[in-house]
């Protein structure tokens with residue numbers, strides 16, 4: 234009976250999807266509560282474990298919902314009018330929720346699984362949100378601390394309000410130190426209060442209070458970074474500008490755990506603090522990455538509707554494994570796995586996907602770009618430059634198909650667009666180039682500290698952000714540091730061995746010879762000197778063995794998302810915790 238689906242069937246079907254969504258949000262909230270408990274008890278392995286669990290919640294909830302729904306709907310499971318009716322009934326069922334926009338994305342995940350939708354399907358999906366979500370931060374998500382006396386007293390009130398089970402190690406001292414930092418960096422007499430997001434943002438071994446300093450000369454972003462180094466809570470750093478706060482919320486960091494009844498209001502409040510950050514990235518940052526993906530997709534469509542931009546080949550060297558394109562007016566690259574890989578790449582398609590998945594679930598340490606995976610995208614072929622059309626047809630014809638006016642892309646990853654380091658070094662000759670090389674070594678160190686070896690360390694595989702930070706984006710050879718075998722080059726015993734172009738000793742698949750980095754990187758002389766001056770130890774196996782031992786011992790290292798100089802107490806030079 235197409236066209237007139239049975240009412241009670243529709244109601245029950247919609248109830249199953251709504252129930253699955255409730256299950257998902259319950260799991261999400263439970264893990265968020267654990268994040269607080271883990272922080273309070275310094276249970277860092279618990280933090281890592283829960284981050285893993287959270288990645289699976291969404292797909293598991295959708296799969297469980299489908300497993301109940303399909304037997305109920307038989308044989309209407311693939312009947313489009315049934316799904317249109319389900320959408321209406323579901324919209325009514327979730328209308329009163331504070332997270333309607335997430336609920337809509339969740340519904341779309343069902344229809345996309347059923348229909349393998351190409352492009353968007355306006356008959357069965359929520360194409361644009363009906364949530365009536367406004368991006369005006371409402372007072373419910375913030376708490377205000379008006380200033381009634383000294384800055385120190387105001388900060389003391391904040392620490393009093395945000396109490397943690399083990400207590401503050403030295404609340405008075407911390408309040409005094411934060412106040413002094415504020416006096417140094419703001420016009421203290423103009424400060425009239427602080428507005429903070431009500432929930433605490435937990436990630437890794439830290440927690441963050443996030444908001445604005447209210448000031449007569451304009452609001453100033455404000456973050457207190459909290460740590461638990463020895464059983465009591467400590468204010469480790471105060472950040473007071475948009476760039477610094479934005480780095481804490483970087484797309485190269487893992488997602489926070491945040492309690493939210495109204496995610497759109499939390500996101501709206503964050504947007505007032507970091508107006509340059511796309512809404513999609515803010516949703517990702519608070520752990521709603523499925524909805525973040527919806528927002529990103531919508532922003533791509535909006536950009537295409539409101540500009541004449543065409544997709545073009547991305548600047549920089551062509552990939553051997555990926556073909557990469559971009560829209561000049563949007564800070565996003567699109568990466569398609571090529572049909573065949575150039576010599577000497579031996580990875581398979583599945584291995585490439587597995588590597589992207591590994592990164593997605595691993596601590597990204599501020600150094601690994603976030604990649605969102607899309608399937609079955611559809612665009613107007615006229616929006617692709619001729620050169621790009623030729624390129625895609627030639628190297629990725631199995632994934633990208635041009636049919637008349639449209640192009641369908643079976644699978645791709647999106648990432649934030651960065652300036653490839655090789656291009657950047659050609660454009661910037663002096664100080665900036667040397668700074669980038671110092672950063673380059675720091676990326677290797679940060680990744681090593683979080684048990685990642687990037688594999689293909691060539692300059693072209695790193696990008697520079699607008700903050701001048703370096704981030705790695707080429708994942709097909711990336712692996713866990715503990716899976717690598719770091720070796721010194723053996724000394725040749727004969728003249729023949731000495732002059733041999735090919736290695737005369739056995740090289741295993743996972744063997745890495747750090748001494749070779751020097752020539753491998755191909756740095757010009759003065760940049761190589763800078764690299765050696767700051768990071769010479771990276772050419773020695775000892776460094777890598779030390780890092781491996783740290784992971785074998787089960788130590789969890791967290792990379793600070795701020796400069797040493799922003800820390801409030803005296804510390805040794807170690808930049809990690």
Ligand SMILES: Nc1ncnc2c1ncn2[C@@H]1O[C@H](COP(=O)(O)OP(=O)(O)OP(=O)(O)O)[C@@H](O)[C@H]1O
Pocket residue numbers: 547548549550551552553554555556557566568602648649650651652653689693694696706707708709
């Ligand atoms: N996030 C990004 N921002 C800007 N450009 C990028 C980004 N990701 C990739 N590119 C560009 O696309 C090229 C190929 O991408 P990538 O390195 O990921 O692919 P690959 O095929 O694995 O590379 P390789 O040939 O080094 O193995 C890069 O050299 C760079 O110029």
Ligand SMILES: [Mg+2]
Pocket residue numbers: 552553693694707
């Ligand atoms: Mg590359």
